[in-house]
Amino acid sequence: MIELQDIRKGFGEKEILKGVSTIMEPGKVNLIIGSSGSGKTVMMKCIVGLMSVDSGKVLYDNQDFTAMDEKEKKTVRQEIGMLFQGSALFDSMTVEQNVMFPLDMFGTGTQKEKKARVEECLERVQLKEAAKKFPAEISGGMKKRVGIARAIVLNPKYLFCDEPNSGLDPQTSLLIDKLITELTKEYNITTVINTHDMNTVMESGDHIVYMYQGQKQWEGSNKDIVFSKDQKLNDFIFASEFLREAKEMRQLEMFKDGNWREQLKKEQGGERK
């Protein structure tokens, strides 16, 4: 579990994160969404420790990450896997060597065991046939999958994905989303995704944090979003006429299913903020 307690971060005079608090639970796909400049990338970098927070706490399983020294942070980081926007694969290494790298650096098993683990991960992302290829020889979607394989090779407790669908076609995006969701449930990982992709929001968002101008504007699940009355969130998610109509249809479907009672109760209870 990752808990953020009133984290603040600024650059010079400008405050980017203005006191964000939330809890990200294991086995759930936690999404951070928001328009460009809303502070979601800074928030993710603060959570993983690539940036230090000005105030507030980031707790990994109730351990204060922000108060740890470098040695302790290193220990926590070995339980973190991260998929970067541009995949961040090492150009000079093959796909197999990229996935093997964390094992070589931190793994304890024999070379045979490590190789077996790499094969297992590559098979999980359906890339066994590309093992000997270099990153420059594979497509963007394949690079993302290699990034996922590298991120999960050490069985992380926390998985961070920075815009995993950027630059991918809708079909590949869905494949990546499905893969991340499956892995999250399968290994009970605390997954945090920073995304703009509305498909991801609607399909995978077990827990969604909507950021607006450095603050948490809304929090809930993909089911709550359909019934949300938050104007800013609605303007962001259902930006086009087509999406607004789709939302109404979805509401109607849920109404027919009888889910509307549950949703209405939540709405009457007030939206979580």
Next chain:
Amino acid sequence: MEFKFFYHFGNFLLMLKGMFSRPENMKMYWKQFMQQCVDIGVGSFGIVFIISLFMGGVTTLQTAYQLVSPIIPKSTIAQVVRDTIILEFAPTLTCIVLAGVVGSKIASELGNMRISEQIDALEIMGINTKGYLIAPKIMAALLMIPVLVAIAGFLGIYGGKAAGELSGVLSGEQFMQGLRQEFKAYNVFFAMAKSYTFGFIIASVSAYYGYNVTGGALEIGKASTTSVVVSCVLILFMDYALTAILL
């Protein structure tokens, strides 16, 4: 333009301090070190070979052109060539060229890793990136650049001998005789002291500029150019300082 000498110097010292931590896996660090030795040493051998031969040849011809007095023996040309190459040309000229070849490579490699988030990926894995990426480069430069300078010295002198014989300025025997005249082993020590200093400057300065790149592809190019310029200026400054102190 703002002059940020103390900002860069302070950050540079912090970078050097950051390199010293216990390696996560010694075997991987060793592998990285050996890779850098190959890149810096073998990768630069070709250019060092060419410039050394011509540097020696030109030195012989120009010295012969100036020493026209009949009372100065021809072997003196070889003596001048030897000392010029050992004291100045082999360490300084070779390192200026290496600042361009090795320095720009280090800066652009690290800059590219920074921009494409590869350094962030290593950090997230819990790896000390300064220790893993920069320290092996500096150590490899400290090992390989003096070796390249020594090779440049031998090749330069050989080039001088070959140019003397080919042009008929002096015979091979005269050249060999001149080489042995008043040889001071201290000059070799001086050349090695310079090459260690220059090697450190080349690797550390270019690593500093590459590691701290922010922005995009344009900034990688700028960092690469800046690292070469700063390295060259520092090499020339330290050349003067070491000569004033050690000679």
